[in-house]
Amino acid sequence: MSQTIPPVLSVVPTRALVDETFKVVVENLPPASPVTLHALLYSEDKDYWEAYGHYVSDHRGTVSVAEDMSLGGTYTGKEAMGLLWSMRPEPGSRTGLRLRKREVTSPMLVHISVYSGHITEGFRKQSPLASVPTERWYMAPGVQRIEIKEKGVRGTFFIPPGPGPFPGLLDMWGGRGGLLEYRSALLASHGYASLALEYFSPSELQSADLQIQYFETAFNIIKDHPQVIPDKVGILGLSLGTMLAFNLVAESTKIKPRCCVCISGHHLVSNRLMIDGSLPNDPKKLRFDENNYLIRRDVVLPVPSDPSQKIDVRNIKCPMLLVNGDDDQNSPTVEAAEDIGNMMRSGGNLHLLSTLTYPDTGHLIEPPYSPHFRATTVRAPRTKEKVMILWGGQTKPHSDAQEDSWRKILAYLHHHLYSSTTPKAKM
Amino acid sequence: MIISGVHSIRMQKNPCCVKLSVQPSRGLVDEKFSILVQNTPPGFQVTVHALHHSEDGHDWEAFAHYTANNTGTVNVSEDPSLGGTYSGVEQMGLLWSLRPVPGNKPWLRMRKMNVQTPMEVTISVYQGHQTEGFTDQAPLAGVVVERWYMAPGVRRVPITEEGLTATLFLPSGPGPFPALIDLWGGGGQLVESRASLLASHGIAALALDYLTPKITVETGKMVENEYFEKAYKVLEQHPQVLGSRIAMLGISFGAVMTFKFAVYSEVIKLSCAVSVSGSHVQPIDGSVKQIFDYLIKNAGNTRINEENQTIWRDLLLPIPTDPAFKVDVGRLKCPLMLVVGEDDQNFPAPESAKDIKEMMERAGNSHLLTVLSYPNAGHLIEPPYTPHVRATNFVTVGSRQKVVALWGGEMVAHSRAQEDAWRKLLVFLRENLYGTNLGATSLSHLQRKGISWDPMPNGLVRDGLHLFYRTEVNS
Numbered sequence: 001m002s003q004t005i006p007p008v009l010s011v012v013p014t015r016a017l018v019d020e021t022f023k024v025v026v027e028n029l030p031p032a033s034p035v036t037l038h039a040l041l042y043s044e045d046k047d048y049w050e051a052y053g054h055y056v057s058d059h060r061g062t063v064s065v066a067e068d069m070s071l072g073g074t075y076t077g078k079e080a081m082g083l084l085w086s087m088r089p090e091p092g093s094r095t096g097l098r099l100r101k102r103e104v105t106s107p108m109l110v111h112i113s114v115y116s117g118h119i120t121e122g123f124r125k126q127s128p129l130a131s132v133p134t135e136r137w138y139m140a141p142g143v144q145r146i147e148i149k150e151k152g153v154r155g156t157f158f159i160p161p162g163p164g165p166f167p168g169l170l171d172m173w174g175g176r177g178g179l180l181e182y183r184s185a186l187l188a189s190h191g192y193a194s195l196a197l198e199y200f201s202p203s204e205l206q207s208a209d210l211q212i213q214y215f216e217t218a219f220n221i222i223k224d225h226p227q228v229i230p231d232k233v234g235i236l237g238l239s240l241g242t243m244l245a246f247n248l249v250a251e252s253t254k255i256k257p258r259c260c261v262c263i264s265g266h267h268l269v270s271n272r273l274m275i276d277g278s279l280p281n282d283p284k285k286l287r288f289d290e291n292n293y294l295i296r297r298d299v300v301l302p303v304p305s306d307p308s309q310k311i312d313v314r315n316i317k318c319p320m321l322l323v324n325g326d327d328d329q330n331s332p333t334v335e336a337a338e339d340i341g342n343m344m345r346s347g348g349n350l351h352l353l354s355t356l357t358y359p360d361t362g363h364l365i366e367p368p369y370s371p372h373f374r375a376t377t378v379r380a381p382r383t384k385e386k387v388m389i390l391w392g393g394q395t396k397p398h399s400d401a402q403e404d405s406w407r408k409i410l411a412y413l414h415h416h417l418y419s420s421t422t423p424k425a426k427m
Numbered sequence: 428m429i430i431s432g433v434h435s436i437r438m439q440k441n442p443c444c445v446k447l448s449v450q451p452s453r454g455l456v457d458e459k460f461s462i463l464v465q466n467t468p469p470g471f472q473v474t475v476h477a478l479h480h481s482e483d484g485h486d487w488e489a490f491a492h493y494t495a496n497n498t499g500t501v502n503v504s505e506d507p508s509l510g511g512t513y514s515g516v517e518q519m520g521l522l523w524s525l526r527p528v529p530g531n532k533p534w535l536r537m538r539k540m541n542v543q544t545p546m547e548v549t550i551s552v553y554q555g556h557q558t559e560g561f562t563d564q565a566p567l568a569g570v571v572v573e574r575w576y577m578a579p580g581v582r583r584v585p586i587t588e589e590g591l592t593a594t595l596f597l598p599s600g601p602g603p604f605p606a607l608i609d610l611w612g613g614g615g616q617l618v619e620s621r622a623s624l625l626a627s628h629g630i631a632a633l634a635l636d637y638l639t640p641k642i643t644v645e646t647g648k649m650v651e652n653e654y655f656e657k658a659y660k661v662l663e664q665h666p667q668v669l670g671s672r673i674a675m676l677g678i679s680f681g682a683v684m685t686f687k688f689a690v691y692s693e694v695i696k697l698s699c700a701v702s703v704s705g706s707h708v709q710p711i712d713g714s715v716k717q718i719f720d721y722l723i724k725n726a727g728n729t730r731i732n733e734e735n736q737t738i739w740r741d742l743l744l745p746i747p748t749d750p751a752f753k754v755d756v757g758r759l760k761c762p763l764m765l766v767v768g769e770d771d772q773n774f775p776a777p778e779s780a781k782d783i784k785e786m787m788e789r790a791g792n793s794h795l796l797t798v799l800s801y802p803n804a805g806h807l808i809e810p811p812y813t814p815h816v817r818a819t820n821f822v823t824v825g826s827r828q829k830v831v832a833l834w835g836g837e838m839v840a841h842s843r844a845q846e847d848a849w850r851k852l853l854v855f856l857r858e859n860l861y862g863t864n865l866g867a868t869s870l871s872h873l874q875r876k877g878i879s880w881d882p883m884p885n886g887l888v889r890d891g892l893h894l895f896y897r898t899e900v901n902s
Contacts, residue, residue, distance in 0.1 A: 005605070005669065005672070005861060006600070006601075006602065006603065006604070008629045008857070008861060009600070010629070012458075013451045013453070013454060013455075013458065014455070014578045014579050014627075015451065015453035015454070015573075015575070015579065016451060016453070017452070020450070020451070027861075028861050109579070113600075127601050128600070128601065129601075130600045130601070131580075131599060131600040131601065132578070132579075132580060132599050132600060133579045133580040133599055134579060135453075135579050137453070140452045140570070140571075141452050141453065141547070141570075141571040141572065141573050142549075142569075142570060142571030160570075161569060161570050161571050162447065162551070162566070162568045162569035162570060163565045163566060163567075163568070163569060166444075167444065189452075190448075191446050191448070229444065232444070414446075417444075418444045418446055418465070418466050419444075419466065
């Protein structure tokens with residue numbers, strides 16, 4: 001039996017944090033050889049996610065994903081991380097899937113493989129030329145994970161390694177889906193003691209949970225922790241979390257956040273939200289697109305001119321960074337951002353505001369290299385009915401936005417929470 | 428240095444949110460990391476410190492003094508250490524300058540026997556330029572870094588068939604892979620640190636215990652040369668190994684055996700061979716026991732220095748002229764790489780290398796020879812960033828005598844040699860085990876396409892008939 005010498009596939013580094021880049025290189029191929037680079041992930045929900053790119057080796061028999069062009073596949077062009085951000089469920093999978101890791105103390109295991117020729121399907125049915133698993137971690141070594149059930153507050157606290165004390169973060173990661181820890185784990189890996197707050201558990205939704213006192217108590221738990229610097233605690237929110245963050249920084253007299261990062265949110269709810277916990281939900285304003293996906297952005301439009309119908313952002317006293325996508329089909333974040341700017345100008349606190357708006361980017365702006373989901377299945381909280389919600393965004397620009405915004409968010413947090421000089425209002 | 432306008436800095440609390448980051452936080456043991464300290468006041472003095480609690484229960488530490496620049500940053504990859512266990516710009520100095528914390532018993536060696544878990548190193552930053560008492564105070568910041576011998580997906584397979592005591596490390600993927608037999612030195616035991624790392628680089632590597640295998644422990648008898656041939660056959664027949672692409676790598680006594688099999692074995696056919704700190708001097712028909720007996724016969728040449736350390740390099744000197752006592756490397760048919768520390772106090776590796784080169788030039792096969800010779804490097808040339816130890820406790824399997832063996836080498840030069848030799852070793856193995864200029868299949872494929880290619884893709888220098896270069900290492 002004559003055995004052919006396989007190519008050598010290397011992924012460097014093989015173990016990394018999810019926001020770190022890697023270099024995928026194939027060597028020892030014949031020159032000018034067509035190959036397919038493939039990534040495969042078996043999710044916690046037991047689905048297969050994959051991405052692939054078509055390449056041709058150079059005269060030395062080498063393919064370097066960071067330097068060469070993908071000629072086709074789930075991504076094209078020169079994309080060092082395309083094998084991660086362009087992942088989507090394998091054809092034939094259930095529809096409307098979303099990839100989010102619940103168990104953060106273990107890594108995501110992504111198998112990078114190289115196949116002969118330019119293929120587009122059936123990857124799992126054939127043997128690759130070479131294959132290397134790579135670990136993608138949300139938690140750096142030494143990060144502590146502590147479950148919090150204190151003073152009625154529920155969540156998970158992630159503390160960076162080292163003696164501290166550290167700046168703190170209240171992480172309000174969005175509505176639906178139980179408690180998601182991954183962003184807090186990642187923030188702790190970057191030096192922030194971060195509390196992922198549970199506040200919207202679909203099965204035990206109580207309006208009390210959306211009351212401002214719950215969030216103030218959570219903020220103080222962070223602030224009073226022996227390993228947290230009490231005057232360096234910020235807030236970070238996504239989607240529903242951002243709405244609650246706006247309300248908290250605008251209305252609370254008890255807490256003084258150092259800064260606030262608001263992703264894909266809006267201020268277009270009245271005080272009623274905080275009294276009886278009801279979210280705006282006018283069924284007449286719901287639209288469906290050509291695929292029957294639910295578009296919710298119009299529910300809170302048009303932007304009211306009456307300030308009492310909105311969170312009063314003129315009261316905000318801390319620096320704020322808004323991160324939005326202009327193809328957000330779930331919330332009218334761009335219109336809201338414009339209105340926020342107008343209100344703050346009239347309120348004399350516009351100098352606190354910074355805004356990042358990304359083209360062709362949807363609602364779910366996640367840490368970099370997370371796959372993009374234009375629409376996913378969600379269960380309506382009361383009826384338990386399955387509905388496809390349109391989040392928006394086109395994969396490539398949305399992925400670029402995730403990469404760029406994360407870098408800028410980390411720089412913003414570093415500036416406001418780590419810098420020893422008096423923080424400037426604008427970046 | 429007084430920084431005006433700053434309130435008194437309490438030792439217990441982080442005065443200004445100093446941020447320490449090490450990237451990557453999880454790496455292979457031969458990968459570099461970058462250490463960044465940020466957010467100190469400008470010109471602030473710090474000590475960056477590394478602490479490792481070894482498998483055998485000892486604390487090792489390294490430290491270096493830095494002064495932050497005017498943006499309050501220290502970048503270990505770019506800034507000079509002003510003192511400590513290393514000085515100057517040394518990206519990896521915190522690993523290779525690790526030494527036992529004062530108070531430990533002397534002559535320790537750092538070895539990781541369990542390669543399935545990472546080596547954990549705590550990197551911390553302390554205020555001021557300090558030299559001791561690190562564990563008695565709180566640092567300004569600290570992070571944990573993992574250093575792995577095994578990449579994800581590398582499989583560890585204990586091998587016990589044919590009476591072998593060995594561990595096979597298979598790279599991830601379907602294979603088949605070129606392979607290598609990894610032989611360690613006179614201290615015996617099954618040392619897996621190098622084989623696991625080689626598998627992480629795509630080579631199926633078999634760590635073979637040939638001095639203290641189960642069969643020797645039970646019978647009291649040392650193995651015969653057939654033991655090595657059995658190991659070769661097990662590899663050759665393994666479904667995930669390319670039977671025609673097997674190499675042998677030996678260090679110290681393991682290198683002595685490597686020369687023998689590379690030249691004389693009818694069974695073992697090597698694609699290439701590597702000797703680290705070895706010698707071709709030995710009774711050429713001798714088994715392991717007979718080679719030990721030969722060394723013991725010359726034991727009178729042992730020297731003890733003023734520190735009571737044992738120097739064994741003269742046991743194989745002078746290089747014999749009698750052909751019965753040195754492997755006839757003129758008959759070698761595969762590429763050979765020699766890694767030599769010029770301050771080797773344990774083996775006469777430099778003298779052996781010189782003799783090997785002369786023999787091969789006379790025989791006309793010196794184009795197969797590569798010699799990497801490092802001034803001021805010692806005997807224990809291990810994977811990069813392994814802390815240098817000039818002398819350690821040692822028990823030879825043969826004599827059962829406990830001594831402090833002098834290995835030699837000066838720390839900085841030795842550490843540079845380890846880094847350089849490993850890099851070149853990987854290139855040598857890649858070229859000879861994966862090289863496309865050897866495979867008939869690939870060759871005909873390329874000839875059909877009419878494509879010409881560079882048969883030396885990885886850039887080793889060819890100089891006429893000689894593949895020889897001496898490495899000038901900057902100390």
